[in-house]
Amino acid sequence: MLLVCATFPLIWVGGLVTTYDAGMAVPDWPSTYGYNLFAYPWQTWLFGPWDLLIEHGHRLLGALVGFIAITFVWSVWRNDQRFGVRVAALAALGLVIIQGGLGGARVLFDERQLAMVHGCVGPAFFAYCIALAVFTSGKWKPVEDDLASANLPRLQRISLLTVVFAYLQLVIGAQLRHISVMATPGFFRGAALFHLVMAAVVTIHVFQLLFLAKQQNASVAALRFPTTLLAALVLIQLALGGATWVVKYGWPEFLAQHTFAAPYTIQAKSLFQSLIVTSHVATGSLILATSVMAFARSVRLNRVPTVALGSSALMMELAT
Template sequence: MGTELARDKQLDAASTSSRTVHRLAVLTVVLIWPLIWVGGLVTTYDAGMAVPDWPNTFGYNLFLYPYKTWLLGPFDLFIEHGHRLLGALVGFTAIGLVVSAAMTENRRWVKILSVVILLLVIIQGGLGGIRVMLSDRVFAMIHGSTAPLVFAIAVAGAVVTSRWWRKYASDSEQGDSAAASFDLPKVPIGAIAVTVILLVTCYIQLVVGAKIRHLQPTDSSTWFLYLVWIHVISAFVIWILTAVVWQRLRGCGDLSLSRNGTLLVGLTAIQVLLGIVTWVVNYGWPSFLKWFPGASGHLVESKNYVDAWLVTAHVATGPLILAMSTVVFLRILRVRYLSRHSSH
C-alpha cells in the first residue's frame, strides 16, 4: 500500500510539469482533424483556387479579411479562407506546444518532438501555399498526402506526454526496484510487427486515395482502375490487420489498449462503408450492386451538399485510423520496452 502511494506521488510530481504540454498537444490534435475535414471539403468542392493569392486573401492580410464577405460570400470562399484560418490556429497552438515543452518538459526527446510537430505544420502550410501560387494539382495531392502524416505525429506527441505514458514508468525509469511489483499489460511480441504493417498499409492507402482525388487530365482510365483496385484491396487488408491487432490486445489486461483495438476495427468498418458510399456518390452504383433498392434510378449529382459531406467523411476517417494505429503502436512499444527493462 505504501509503495503504491509513493508511486502515485512520484507520478503526480512528474506529470505536473508536463500537464500543460499534454493539453497543448491534445489541443493540436483536436484542431488538426477538423483542419483535415475542411481541407477535404475544399477538394470535394474544387475550391482550392477560390482564393487565388497566398498568404493573403484577395490582397488582404489573412486575419484582416472582412468577416462579412467571408461569412456571407460564396461557399467556396468560405471553406477555403476558413481552411487557412484554421491552419493558422494550428500553427499558433504548435508554437505554444514548443514553448511549453522547452520551459517545463524534462525529456529532451519530447522537446525535439514538439519542434518537429511545429516544423511539419509549417511545411504543410507551405505546401498548401505552393499549391495555390502554382495552381498545381500535383502539389494539391502532396498536400493531401502529408496531412495524415502530420496528424499522426501530432497524436504521437499527445501520447508520449500523457499520464498513461508515465503510469508504468515513473519508478522503473528512475531505477526503483519497486517497479518490478507493478503488473504490466501482457502484450504478445508479434503485436508490434502487425501494428507496423498496419501503419504502413494505412499510409499507402491514404496516398493512393489522395492520388485518386487529384487525378491529372492526362491520366488514363487504366491507371485510374489500377489505383482503385489498390485502394480497395488495401482497405480490406487493413480491416484484417485491425482484427488481428484487436485479437492480440483483447486479453492484455489494460483496457486503454484493448479498447483501442476494438475502436480500430469499428473505424475501419465505418471507413469501408463510407468508401462504398463515396463510390456511389461519385460514379454511381457498381454493376454487381444493381439489385440494391434505388440503385437503378440513382443519379450522380455535382456538389450535392449531403453527398459532399459523405465523401469528405470518407477522406477524414482515413487519418483517424492512421492516428489510432499510431496510438496503439506507441503504447505497445512502451509496454514492451518496460517489460524488457523490468526483467533485468
C-alpha cells in the same frame, strides 16, 4: 491534446476544399485577395461564396494550428528538459510550417499534384500529434506484472504494419481524389483496384490487432481502446468507401440492374455527396491516427520491462 483537437477539424475542412474543388478560390498566398490573412473582411468571408468560405476558413484554421504548435514548443521548452521531447515538439512545428508551405505552393503553382501531397502530409501530421500525445502523456502507466505473458512484440509488429498500410491506403486514396484529368483510364483502374486491395489488407491487420489485444491481460487494457476503436472505424470506413463510390459514380455494374439501384441519379456537388466523400477522407485520417496510437502504446508497453523490472519487480525479488 489541444493540437490533436484542432487538427482534426482542419483535416475536415481541407477535405471539403478538395471535395468542392475550392483550392483556387483564393488565388494568392499567404495573403487573401491582397489582405493579410487575419485582416480579410469577415463579412466577405462568412457571407461570400461557399468556396471562399471554406478555403479562407481552412487557412485560418491552419494558422490556428500553427499558433498552437508554437505555444506547444514554448511550453515544452519551459517545462520539459528532455532533449527528445523538445526535438519532437520542434518537429511538430516544422511539420506545420511545411504543410502550410505546401498549401501555399499548391495555390501559387495551381498544381493538383501538390494538393495531393498537401492532402497526404495533413493526416501524417495529425498522426504525429497523436503519437506525441501518447508519448508525453503522464496519466497512463502500464502495469508490469502481466507483461511477460503478453504477446507484445507481435502486437507491436502488427500495429506498425497497420500504420504503414493505413498510410499507404491514404496515399492511394489521395491519388484517386486528386487524379489528373490527363491520367489514363488504366491508371485510375490500377489505383482504384490497389485501393480496394489495401482496404482488405488494412481490415485484416486491424482485426488481427483487435484479436491480439483481446488476448492480452487486463494490464494492457490501454491497447483495447485504440484497437476496438480502430475496428469500428474500419467498418465505418468500408461503408463510407462503398457509399463514396455510389454517390460519385453510381451503383457498381453487378447491382445497377436491381430495382433499388436502377432509378438512382447522382446529384453532383450535393450536400449529401460532399458529406459522404469528405467523411471518407476524414475517417481515413482517424484510422491512421488511431493505428499510430495503438502502435505508440505498444511501443511504450514494450519499453517498460527494462525500466520496471529494475525499479520494482526485480528490486522486490532481491529484497526478499
